[in-house]
Amino acid sequence: MTDSSVLSWLDAATDDRGIRFAMDGEEWARWPYEKLAERTIRFARGLARAGVRPGDVVTVVARSSPDFVAALFGSMLAGAAASPVAPPLVFQDPATYETHVQGVLAVSQPALLVADEDLLPLLEPIVTSAAVRAVPIPAVLADGDTGAVAGAGDTALVQFTSGSSGRSRGVRVPHTALAANTAAIRKWIGFTTNDPLGSWLPIHHDMGLVGCLVTPMTAGTDIWLLQPEQFIHTPLRFVRIFGEHAGAVTAMPNFGLEYIVRKVKPEWLEGMDFSAWRAVIIGAERLNPESFARFQRLLTPHGLKPNAMRSGYGLAEATLAATGLPLEEVWSKVVIDPDSIAMGQPVRLQPAGVGVGMVGSGRPLSGFHITVVDDDGRQLPEQTVGEIQVEGPSVAAGYTTTSPSASLTSFADGVLRTGDAGFVVDGQLYVLGRMGDSMKVRGRAVFAEDVEAVVVAEGVPAGRVAAALGAVGEEPTVVMVFEEARPEQLESAERAVRRHASGARVVIVNGPRGTISFTSSGKPKRRLLWSAFLDGTLTESTAATSVANI
């Protein structure tokens, strides 16, 4: 029945291990794997009864809960691909959320959408316009008393990149890839059945979904799950999983380290013991050595071990993880001269320490091959900036649509061109981030094409504007390049960009005609603009008026 290794936990499910879901207040609801397995099988039967067939896609909009787990794995057990979508955050603009879900439904073409009962009124207008059938998860469960299940199909997940706005890209993750990635992470961390994992990440994509739910479930260990809002409200509750309940593993972006250091007072940690916490996996955003050091200063007096910090690099297109810092290694940093960052050029390391500090993202996980390549795909030597290329058993099958991607990421014969820039020092990967076409702000992907679209909507002629996106140091940055734009156009465009890329620094460059070069197919050469901005030639040589907002 369970013919895929990510579903094997269903057969091994016992009542002595399981998932604790954070409730309101201090309460945790404990769900043994045995009960979660029953619910999963029930959901799979109910899905078949609702007409879902092997090969279909099922969209799951639910909060972190037993229902989410049942819907996720139950969809797979029914032979369908699960496509999790996060519910709106409390302060999320409803129009933005609606656009996001519409985009997701358009590219994943689900046979059915299942959701928490209370979310359905909100989703109703969206599913109606998309002509997608929607049912509450409890109704599917209620229909699952009896019946057969199809077993795993080819595709396990249609995974959307972290909270992306505008253009949505669904990544098709085959069961083989999901099984391979969870196995690679288990091997990296040396996961046993006694390595409780705690997480506050949204469980709807890569790091939270694959890293903090599917992987520990396949390892058969206990899991403690908070929702992002609960972590923001009471970060101490998350810290307690490790200081009071012997939590051993977590994963989060650099932001999480910063937030804990800012909000958790040292005196609150009295009596806690963090010696069991052996993997604080940090990835997804630029890794800041200062954040690592501050986090260690807070927790080392209470037993956190020096080698607990584990950096990693991954992306939804590789299912999740591609590199990680081996267990026996302590994290390390290099200090680079930011002026030396240019594609194909050697990066200057600054032994004296004046420059931008970067934490290494570790080494290829078992079975993975990481290379840094030039524009023609030729491997570059160590300490040379190029595009990160990933080969390995969990490279996904591609996007759900073949329309031109909003990203430079591409798949070819199991080789993933990530669109991320980086370099290698002593065999360890250092990730610089996107090469002009997108960036992440607080875990949300922002794409250059979407930024350009909002500017064009403000009346700036297309073809006279380009956006180059990336990180300067740790700061997500939008460089808006205009050709001979009028002051009032710049003003309204800047406002629109700030709204769209909220949280990022916005730099406006207004140059003469010819500042932006285009490819033969009419796309702006954003990577070129980004490189020019980084090495200072864009602002200095071509800017007529430059409004830099820092």
Place this chain on the structure above:
Amino acid sequence: MSDPTTDGAGRTEDEIRSLVRALILELAPNAEAYRDGSTNLVDELEYHSLALLEMAFALEDEFELEAIDEETARTITTVRHVEDHVVNALLAVVD
């Protein structure tokens, strides 16, 4: 009998407003963009969703407010809206 122009802690409306403003700016990702009460939280102060949540929780703690409901949250877009929300909540409960 309490004074209807102060809250339970004896703070005047002006004092409440200035406390709220200080808290908003302390947590704002881009506090330098503040002009006046009409400054937009998202567009100008660059509040993102997690930072907005943090601000809401901080206000609840600081002023012992009820959790803000989603409907109200959506109408709050500027610094003055936040001030008004807190002032109304605090001065309304005094009778």
